[in-house]
Amino acid sequence: MTVYRGFLTITRRNIRMVILYLIIFLSIAVMVQKMTGGNAAEFEQVSLHIAVIDQDGGELARGLADYLGQYHTLVDLPDDPSVIQDRMFYREIYYALTIPGDVENRCLYGDGTLPVTKVPGSSSGFYVDQQIDTFMNAVRVMTASGIPLSDAIQSVIDSSADKAEVTLIDKNGFGGEQPLHAFMYQYMPYILISILCYSMCYIMIAFRNQDVKRRMMCSTIPARNQNFQIILGFATVGAAVYGICTLMPFLMYGKTFANDPNLPYYLLNSFLMTLVALSLSFLIGTLVRSEEVISAVVNVVSLGMSFLCGVFVDLEILGKGVRTFAQFLPAYWYEVANELLANNSGFSHAQQMSLYTCYGLQILFAAAILGVALVISRFSQTA
Amino acid sequence: MQSTNIIQIENLVKRYQNLVALDHLNLEIQEGEIFGLLGPNGSGKTTAINCLLALLKYDKGTITIFGEPMTPGSYDIKRQIGVVMQNVAVFEQMTVRENIDYFCGLYIRDKEKRRQLVDEAIAFTGLEDFTKMRPKKLSGGLLRRLNIACGIVHKPRLIILDEPTVAVDPQSRNKILEGIVELNRQGSTIIYTSHYMEEVEQICTRIAIIDHGHVLATGTTEELKQMIKTGETITIEAIALDEELLSGIRNLPHVFDVSYEEQTLKIRLGAARHNLVRVLNYLQEKDVRFGRVFSELPTLNDVFLEITGKELRD
Known part of the structure; x- marks a missing residue:
């Protein structure tokens, strides 16, 4: 498993960047918690x-x-x-x-x-x-x-002078409020795309070096085996990043998150987003030729998709045109699913179908992006 | 001891659409040799090496290494081959030691054995003080040494070095050349390509001159030198020589080429005794005053020039 070990060694070299992104992610989550402070349902009349x-x-x-x-x-x-x-x-x-x-x-x-x-x-x-x-x-x-x-x-x-008693309809088991872990999951695509694209691009550029490739082709490890080990490396890094991102809401919100009836759906949704981020990182890694441009490309992709797809702002705030365009991006369907999970605990048949549609579309996006990346990769090898 | 062919290339043909890169190339390399492959850019050296390593498919011919046909799946053969590419082929993100260990791991699974081999390769290339450094922190010479360490770490029987001293300072170059000779002494057969004729002359036991995809001549340095007409080149600094005098020199025995440019007379003669004395006597007879005089035996460069009709770096 030499190639696999090499893959992980190079990944470890980028660990500082991964930590940086996790700190950003945690900071956003803490800020949201501070801002909402758990009193979103309280109402105070404006006095002028x-x-x-x-x-x-x-x-x-x-x-x-x-x-x-x-x-x-x-x-x-x-x-x-x-x-x-x-x-x-x-x-x-x-x-x-x-x-x-x-x-x-x-x-x-x-x-x-x-x-x-x-x-x-x-x-x-x-x-x-x-x-x-x-x-x-x-x-x-x-x-x-x-x-x-x-x-x-x-x-x-x-x-x-009479005061009316107002009770929010509790559709999601959190008194009608959005649970705080839903905010964390809302921002998760940005972190997944950023971390995975950065680290994978660096690794892919290293392994795509023609001279290194030739030297590896001269070795006793068959090309298919080498590719398998690289895929295994991708899966390991993806699983690790997914694991860390999943662990964070557990650490921050503990039982609240653990007792959320939508927990499996959250985990599945973020898992599918991890697959999308991995295939996206493979595509960018195939297109980008030098380490210098990785940062720029990854920022454009991760921030662009985050702003367009409701990662940083709620979906209802986005304009109609933006939402229409965002439907062609995978993070949008992640956010639609996340919004459904945040606002409901039991799902109607239509909501269930919407949820599964979102999941299905994410899988299709992941497969399509991977397919495009493989075609480009093959084309660039034969060109 | 009878030497055996470690590599046999027969009628190798490789075409890139209309361009014939290898044109019925034939080569035999014997075990224990340092075999020099000389040729100008585009002569087919790298294509031949790529075919030899099964990195390129070829159109016709056969390649046999260690008595077995070489194919992309010949992993038993590949295990015995070490490759040092022209460009430094290492991972920028790994340290010197990690790089050597990684490329060793492509051949050797046993961790303990690998550790020992990596230590030996580091010691052999003199990289002990740089094991924790990343490649971008290394000088050009050290990088080349790392490149070599990655290629030879698994102690291969056959080592292919493709211009390993390009852009290397003279001190590092000498160290690399000494290392190559030492590897050969330890039992490895070496295939060495270089633009530097003096390097090839210095270390190679046998040389093949290749151009337009086929071998023009093969032999030891001495054998190659005997293949050409030039036996001696005499260079004389002299002022204002006229055509009549140059014509007289051309008529001297064994002289086959005379040129006079920028007050330097260059006379190429076939191998014979007293060539220099004869030329100097003639000049004295004609009362020609001259300055410095050089007499040189043919170099590999002369061989190359005469066989291919061009300089190696053309």
Whole structure:
């Protein structure tokens, strides 16, 4: 097994790079954990600094100001447009509502609108707009049904203090939240592709050296045996990297990950991605001629595929065009499967089919890439 | 002791489409020889070696090594052959020792035996102080020595060295040549190709001159020198020689070529006694003043030039 031992010796020379990538991977996982901190389901209402300029002073105006005061911090400002604009420019306030005189007749019973000053197109402006509409509509409905204005205003203010109990549907056994190990698996393609492509390319360039090859062909080990040992080396390195990547979620999330009912699916999905990464590394190793360009090519492939296929950002954030293009890349199907696993514990028939389709496509991609690499390799040998 | 043929190549033909690289090449190499293969670039030396090692398929002919036909599957024969390529064929990522051990492992499975052979190869090539270094840290000469160590580590009966001293400093070159002679002394048969005629002349017991894919001449250095017309070359520094005088020199006995360029007179003569005295007497008779005078016996370069009609490095 001399060739195999040589393969592993060269692999050991790249161990520092492997460790570097694992550190990057772990750092990302820890950062995600810190950012989400396990409280993704908690909700806190946004409170803004807003100004209410009351030119009316009536019951409805005071009620509206009290209503908004429940949600936001009211800032006293003079009724001066330039002051309002200055404060808004410096973001000391995010919204200014001017309640004009005779607001009851103009806006509650008439078609008049309340003049507001807000940051154009901002979510904060939209948010306060909605709250004002809610208040006015509620009061309008109540007074229309015969309830006196003061009672209607009080009733709307009181009902706004009621809190609704919200429970997320627990589809995946993690209280509806994405488990943290799912984030780790989301980033795994980047690590698998980077580590395997780097290390395998270096080894392939070493073994593809024509002079070394000739010397090996002169030896007593048949060419078929040499190739078998090289394939065995590939499998060993692939298994080792897969093993390390699988061990990490166990180490970081322990029982949570071990008890996940989707554990076998996660393992299978990442295993198939390892096969894809191995075949990809074989293809790049066949195409790349010098060690100097390995880094550039591997970065383009691993980062490019990661950005396009939802490794670094969730799939739903990707544009339609990007998603369509990403369907021609294997990491996309890994991520689709990973998203299914992260959000569900039991699968419907359709979901199961989607999952198996993702697995099947990854196998096909691995086989296709390997096939192309073999054709190129054979062509370059005979050329 | 009767010498036996270790290699026999008969009517070997190798074509690359319309180009005939080997044209009915015939060679016999005997056990214990240091056999020099001389030829200009493109003469077919490397193709012949590649066919010999079964790295290339050939169109016609037979190759027999150790009495057996050589094929890609002749692993018993391959076990007894060591190859030192023209280019350094080692792994950049492995240390000197790991490289030698790796290439030894392609022939020897037993770990203990391998360790011993690797130590011997390291000692033989004088690489003891560099065993933990990577090839890119080695000088050109040390790299060549590593290349040789990787080729001979399994103690082969037949060693093929394809220009092993290219781009090597004189000190390392001498060390390599001494090593080759020592390997031969230890019992290995050597096939040696080189551009450096003086190296071939220095170490080879028999030489084949090859051009256009076939052997033009084979023999020892002395035998080759006797095959050519030139027995002596006389060079004289002299000023302003006229055509009448040169014509007189051409008519002297044994002279077959006279040239006069840049005040240097070069006379090539067949092997005979008193050639130099005769030429000098003639010049004195004609009252020609001359400076330095050299008389040289034919070199391998003269042999090559006369047989192939071109310099080796053409």
